Amino acid sequence: MSGAESDRLLSLPSKNHEKFLRTLFDNVLDKAIFDGTKRENKVLEWTDPEELQKKLNMDLKDDPDSDETLLKLANDTIKYSVKTGHPYFVNQLFSCVDPYGFAGQLITDALNPSVYTYEVSPVFILMEEVVLKEMREIVGYKNGEGDGIFCPGGSLANGYSISCARYHAFPDVKAKGLHSLPRLVLFTSADAHYSVKKLASFMGIGTDNVYLIRTDECGKMDMSHLESEILRAKEENALPFMVSATAGTTVLGAFDPLEKIADLCEKYNLWMHVDAAWGGGALMSQKYKKLLKGIERSDSVTWNPHKMLACPQQCSTFLCRHEGILSECHSSNAAYLFQKDKFYDTKYDTGDKHIQCGRRADVYKFWYMWRAKGTKGFEKHVDQIFEKAEYFTELIKNREGFELIAEPECTNICFWYIPKKLRNLPRDDQFNQELHKIAPKVKERMMKEGSMMITYQPLNSKPNFFRLVLQDSSLTKQDMMHFVDIIVKYSEEL
């Protein structure tokens, strides 16, 4: 095998790869990290699916590509990808390429760890416990005690909450399954994230057994409906076992009344979970943490640093007040991995409390950002995005044609823009149908021009409305005005 060929084949870095890796990193830095986040550049280069398949030939082949082709492929990948770190990407509950977060990822990638044992991942295993404890303290669990894990996404974190709640109520479920139990029922609001239902289904509980509680006009769970649904389940001889409250709903950004939910959970002996995947970041701020008052009374929490704290994808945590429950509930003591006759204290081999076996070290980028910014830096970050959200809200309140869906509590803001030509029509079905068509058209133009990305959706009987999401603390008042202007312009020019 010739030198060049073996460089290509072998999974071992050699000095011959150095030039390639350096050139690639230069490109990545210039094109993705710097150009990709400049306001004057496009958020995306829209290409439709069929065309993209042709432009970026993705086919796999028998023979290797040259380093030159590979660099071109990398550049094309960057070109045709959405720049989720661009300040005008306000489309999802994640965004930004934080430089320190990115740095943390680089280090993790180069070390390629799998976090199950101290033996294989000494640094990351210890670091997870440090970070999780700190997060539990911020949540308000006594002395930061309890349990927790990093897991790939808030959806799975919500699944862990169901798993722990169910096990807490019926430890036999681990071995015997649901077959041995009466029908289990859990409660969440109609505005909760879809993962609660999805995971309940995956976990054998069934979507029908997730009782959806009505929300008020702001998107908060209705307490009297919650209580009556708990009673209904009991009357049906089903077994209510948990309430999944939401702190920062996906669309409206509403915070469920956690204190009252805690009261009801105590009264009926239910596990209280708080899905703070989105809103959890507000806990970092002395000013805004009041939105989550009562979370310290919960049994468990989902909190995604990759959302409001702008940590790179993915960084999600499940935090729990009950020490040791995760391993009780999930451990299987595989002898090939979690040997007990190791020469160090195997309490550090925490992998068995997960349902994953191999697992990335998602903790590192978050820890690295935390060290780079300090807790105070995160606080400022949160305060700034809340201030910008308040500013944007004021802006549109004072601008003709805009209507808020609800007074925002979080940094996602939902609103309609009603173009002049619709403004004087009666508010009937016809009006709603017309309004419903605006957002998709405006979004289409944004994407085709690459000027910004903001999402839209209907909710209950409400026609499509825009949802602006802020988690980028570099956004300015000018940016807010810019968003308003684009939306007005595109809507009027339809």
Place this chain on the structure above:
Amino acid sequence: MSGAESDRLLSLPSKNHEKFLRTLFDNVLDKAIFDGTKRENKVLEWTDPEELQKKLNMDLKDDPDSDETLLKLANDTIKYSVKTGHPYFVNQLFSCVDPYGFAGQLITDALNPSVYTYEVSPVFILMEEVVLKEMREIVGYKNGEGDGIFCPGGSLANGYSISCARYHAFPDVKAKGLHSLPRLVLFTSADAHYSVKKLASFMGIGTDNVYLIRTDECGKMDMSHLESEILRAKEENALPFMVSATAGTTVLGAFDPLEKIADLCEKYNLWMHVDAAWGGGALMSQKYKKLLKGIERSDSVTWNPHKMLACPQQCSTFLCRHEGILSECHSSNAAYLFQKDKFYDTKYDTGDKHIQCGRRADVYKFWYMWRAKGTKGFEKHVDQIFEKAEYFTELIKNREGFELIAEPECTNICFWYIPKKLRNLPRDDQFNQELHKIAPKVKERMMKEGSMMITYQPLNSKPNFFRLVLQDSSLTKQDMMHFVDIIVKYSEEL
């Protein structure tokens, strides 16, 4: 806010971060990628947990650290982490830092995508389908048709198999849950990966309802026991619904007899899953794919490119013969994300077939490696590691004191080394107890010296034995001799 302070705080890269990022990359390249994979360097710098906590102060603080401190923290992280890319890390079913895989990760990290919609992840959404189709073709599904996903780990892929199998047999389970069904039973071998049981428990089936089938001395599932267990479940009025076969078991590397399992699955109308998380890579080789003969008759497959193909962590796939089943089984049609009134064909918005919502683009590093090596490159990679495994096996067969646990079929090789002082003892309990203590001691010395990492475990009544795992195609015959020498030396010097 001063310039420096705002650089630190804002999640927006600016030219002021460039120097930091470049210095960091240089360090990562030198220390983790190059030095970390050199044979003359240590695999790890052993430090025990309490000491490591002191040396690498991980505490989170109110105030930011300086860039200098951050660079030092990065260097310390590299220093104290296990070099999983080092050729002498033969401890787990993953290893290597493939230069092209690492390059693919860099690009992905810089773009920070979440793969749910074409709108947000155009390149990666299309690429997933290209790669999954190619993998299904290699598995042998007709024209590569069917369904599939990337998911965070083979454990979850095994969970998806249970989910699809259960839904296929009882579509009502999605809404009604297991409560409405008779007791479900699935079958897997006693040597199968623990994730089958773990996920069955998480999914409400219960560990007791995973019937473990005996294995023969090579670790293959015993067909007559399988059939009698299926019949037992039926007699108990339980509902058998799937068999999870293993192609490349975790410890012994055994391949279950897939053709015979397919026959039984047809006879009893059971879903046939093949957990080829580890052994799947062999499908890339014309010479070794025969080990998985019959996999083309399966309903679904777990295949982790991050194991035998040396792709970076994590890269795992679930492949399925039944087109559309993943969305039928998991979709929840959240209106805020999977809008149907988009301006492009929303069949490309494939996110709803996952149980995750946000999701990393694990496809890219694999695709990038595939383009760098070609299918032929992967084939050579696989052939080389198998040849080295055969070479190692011959070596220890011809060296006094070594005993194979079973004739290896895959690139994991399990064996004892019996030190001289034990060699002439009667093979009784006392002997087993003594032998049991050897591997942990040898491992301790390896780790403390940083010379190599190989794992050990007991199995059934067998005392601790070593398991060498090869997935690094840069390993040479010299390396194999080196491993043998270290094991002999350390064992004899105990």
